[in-house]
Amino acid sequence: MLNIALFGPPGAGKGTQSKMLLEKYKLTYISTGDMLRQEIAVGSKLGLLAKSVIEKGGLVSDEIIVQLIEKRIVDEPITNGILFDGFPRTTVQAYILDGLMLRLKTTLTCMISLEVPRPELVSRMMERAKLSGRSDDNKDVIQFRLREYDEKTKPVAEFYSAKGKYQEINGCGDIKTIFQSITAVIQQTLRKTWINVVLYGPPGSGKGTQALKLAEKYNLVYISTGKMLRTEIKNNTEIGKRATPFMEKGEIVPDEIAISLIERRINEHPDANGFIFKGFPRTIVQAYILDGLLLKLNQSVSVAIGMEIPTLECFKRLSARGKTENKRSYDGSMELIINRLDEFTNRTKAVGDYYEKQRKFSIVDGLGTQDEVFERLTDTMDKALLQSR
Known part of the structure; x- marks a missing residue:
């Protein structure tokens, strides 16, 4: 999930930028200010408790804020993530947010602060007062709110800076330029996010070609058990000798062989942004094994993508490959091709059902040109990036 806290003093333009972010990233909007004003308008118990505090420019109690946010999360299904506007405003609320995110099995992706000079803030809010009629838009309350921000809210920046999740943006200038700066920070943050992909599909679906392209685009380490096994066989290693009988028949090699190769490949890339697995897992047992391998890195599978393609097309592709220099030992035999497709x-x-139960599985049409299929895959990957931490 993409979870963003839009931060900054009153009058920084958070509301304006929030609307644009919601449209672009399809996030659930949680504005404590809007929710409080709504509760006050309907005269609810929470609204009455908050009204006198807001009119003086003070911060509403954490108990009230937590109740409002929990109600919002329960009432509306979360989409690609959450955009928080006006929360957290204290370090206590920052810890509360960590707890709320933990309940959703996610975390805050980043906090983006709109920085605007004090005179500009006062000018904006005085101008807004002429149009909005908000009771907290008068000069005395404005000055109080800004002091309150400096005293209580700025330590929140230090809280998230220590976690490497805080970014400042120049909040002066035209709205479009500010928005571009915000989205640039978000994209940069997403690129730092680990993403582990399982590319899944029948033999001949084009997994290898597409996995390499995805690895290049998203800066992932490509892990193909088939490729690693063929290298071991070519080099006549002990692993290669053990794997040869299975590979010649197009069968799944013993799990301990695959595990040793995958672990070695992972250990070769300690600074990786993530991995794309092609040809593994091929069984439910291997899916559990992969979970265990990634758990050692405090990671998990982000998305499993199934490439869907008719069986007849797989036959055609595998038979055609058998006539090229890229042929596999099992491509030249109709019996072996059938065996591999049956195995799948x-x-x-x-394996697809395994990831479907975790809501991590997506199907992509594998027919069409390489570029057409790649475009579908990148659309799916981009959505996965938003939904991952």
């Missing part, structure tokens, strides 16, 4: 149907398709 009988054992590997269940």
Whole structure:
């Protein structure tokens, strides 16, 4: 999930930028200010408790804020993530937010602060007072709110700076330029986010070609058990000798062989942004094994993408590849091709169900040109980036 806290003093333009961010990223909007004003308008118990505090420019109690946010989260399904406007405003609320995010099995992606000079803030809010009629838009209250911000809210910046999640943006200038600066920070943050991908599909679906392209685009380490096994066989290693009988028949090699190769590949890239797995997992047992391998890195599978393609097309592609220099040992035999496709149907398709239960599985049409399929895959990957931490 993409969870953003839009931060900054009163009058910085958070509301304006929030509307644009919601449209671009399809996030759930949580504005404590809007929710409080709504409660006051309907005369609810929470609204009456908050009214006198807001009119003086003070901060409403954490108990009230937490109740409002929990109600909002429960009432509206979360989409690609949450945009927080006006929360957290104290370090106590920052800890509260960590707890709320933990309940959703996610975390805050970043805090973006709009920085605007004090005279400009006062000018903006005085101008807004002429139009909005808000009771907290008068000069005395404005000055009080800004002092309150300096005293209580700025320590929140230090809280998230220590976590490497705080970014300042120049809040002066035209709205479009400010928005571009905000989205640039978000994209940069997403690129730093680990993403682990399982590319899944029957033999001949084009997984290898597309996995390499995705690895390049998203700066991921490509892990193909098939490629690693062929290298071991070519080099006549002990692993290669053990794997040869299985590879020649197009069968799944023993799990301990695959594990040793994958672990070695992972350990070769300690600074990786993530991994894209092609050809693994091919069974439910291997799916559990992959979970364990990634858990050692405090990571998990972000998305599993299934490339869907008719069986007849797989036959055609594998038969055609068997006539090229890229042929596999099992491409030249119709019996072996059938065996591999049966293996996929009988054992590997269940892997899709495994990830579907975790809401991590997406299907992509594997027919069309390489570029057409790649575009579909990148659309799915981009959504996964938003939904991952």
